[in-house]
Amino acid sequence: MIGVLALLVAVAALTAHTWVNATRWLRRPADRPVEVAEAVAVLLPLRDEATRVAPCLRALLAQRGVPRLRIVVLDDGSTDGTADVVRAVAGGDPRFTLLTGAAPPPGWLGKPHACHQLAARADPAATALVFVDADVVLAPYAVAAAVAELRAARVTLLSPYPRIVVATAADRLVQPLLQWLWLTFLPLRAMERSPRPSLAAAGGQFLVADRAGYAAAGGHAAVRGKILEDVELARAVKRAGGRIALADASRLAACRMYADWPALRDGYSKSLWATFGHPGAAAAVVAALLLLYAAPPLLAAGALLAGAPAVAAAAFAGYLLGVAGRVVTARATGGRWWPDALAHPVSVAFLGWLTLRSYHLRKRRHLTWRGRPVG
Template sequence: MRAGALLAVAGAVHARTNRRLLRRPLAAPPRCDEQVTVCVPARDEERTVGLLLGDLRRQVGVPRLRVLVLDDDSTDATAARARAGGAQVTSSHGPPAPGWLGKPAACHRLAELAREGRTPDVLVFVDADVRLAPHAVAASVELLRRHRLALVSPWPTQLAGSVAERLVQPLQQWSWLTTLPLRVAEFSRRPSLAAANGQLLVVDAAAYAGVGGHGAVAAEVVEDVALARALRRAGHRTAPADGSTLARCRMYDGAREVRDGYGKSLWTAFGSPAGSAAVLALLGLTQVLPAVAALAGSGRTRAWGLLGWAAGADSRATAARTAGTPGWPDSVAQPVSVLVLAALTVHSHRGHRRGALTWKGRQLP
């Protein structure tokens, strides 16, 4: 019990330290005179793509901005909404080629289109369900250049409506705030220290092409982190950043989408079933067991449990302040969040073994 509580305290201290070290965008970035191409992969996104394109039309400080949308074999009016939004739209029909998953294939095609005509200096990959502030693109490119990065990932605020979303979504940012030594990771080339969110990725076009772009991560379910790792292996620097003032996204809507969305990727998130078991055991020791001890223990056991639970809640609250999401009462429910994550991870591994994982109507490996 003591070990778990002390590790939770260390995580809380580390999260507070990382909050101070996290790279942040300028509220009023300078004019960006580089050729910037925004790439939007979209599959069945008729409800959201028009809103994103409206945000992109309102971008300031990026006069050489080009917007490309790939309609990835949608069954709805995604392409029509994108054209109405003023984007250059290309449609892809049928499943991706063998050896490719849908999103890497769509991003790869978009990057190819971007190189036709006006060769971009910077590529911005953004999901269709993201909403952007008017200075988001200019501020993101400024971050990339100011810190001499090949890839920067401004982490959008994760909007959550249902209980399931509020329990699970904040764990994304919490996980790397509590465990990743940000400044060390930024200057290290170790692939294992990469953190990225494909909802909004800003990449130096030359570095991207040099590693093969999304072709280097064609079969990766978690293609955003895989791309950051490919860049690191080539000697480039990558980093997450605070994107709470630049972008927001409701990634999933309701418990079913949370289950299916995380089901498609958690089986690969920790490397292997053994890796998943090790990570979940550590999370249980530091985030769940202290709460159990605080509620059911007595004497010193209860005291250590209260300390560990409070530390876990503090690290969760730090992540919430960083992301601009609710900290109360969500942070106190951190042990429940971890239990839900464990259940989702088990569900994902079972689905992978059975070959039963799908996303947006496509079979996953």
């Protein structure tokens, strides 16, 4: 019983931390018309995105509140006609530039190299750089609001996290864990104030950077070989003396990260090993997550069958507190919670399996993404 109560207290404390982060410390850029006077460059790297880039481009071309906006797109060796789709959608808009990317040199991964090329070719007058992925669709004032929040927060790098669009059962099990993990385990206020590079998080789907601070941190050249280039860029900013912040941009941006289960599985597998680093650390973290969030419903069922209703009640309360953390996260980030949050133990088990798969594939040197080796 003591062990079950200890689990209950631990989950309760983590869920309380989730609530404090979500209600007190999570930044929320304005979702109303905003105007910024500074020059802004929106930078979009593309590789084989012909089937899904059009909504992203149309949303970029429809941005308001940024009179000095320039959009730079880089076609990174696409073989599916991505560049043709980009030209057709852009339609000769004078704010728009399409670049043909060079192959990444030794020591570089594809996305950092693409972003490096984009930053180098951005309008020299631009004082803010906005990196966007092809699967992100922005609201009309998203860029203006994000840049305004960057300046209001007085940070070098702002990560406005989009609303994650879920469509399949796999999406609903796995994708909400992204926001849940950082809202539950990352002290947002301390992350903003602390200079420690280890206390950093960012999402590369939508990133806003002060150009001078980005350059001082070394830009994407500083993270050239990193699979988690977004998080590593945040750490580089901190090492250079800058500050970072996360924000909820669920009212400003939406993102459908993966089209199907194989893409989702492979997308997480390519990077989870880099999230945890040493396999021993990964094993410890996954074991703790399984103990805290997957074990309680099993313990509750076992205790009920063994005729220990008090233990069953405590374990079931632990399960409900874990579900409550998912509900808080969903409501704070524009996600769906019913009935998805009830399957939180299954979601955590999926994360454990994906982590194991990631290390297994890396050990066998089978990790690739978009036709390029990544680990």
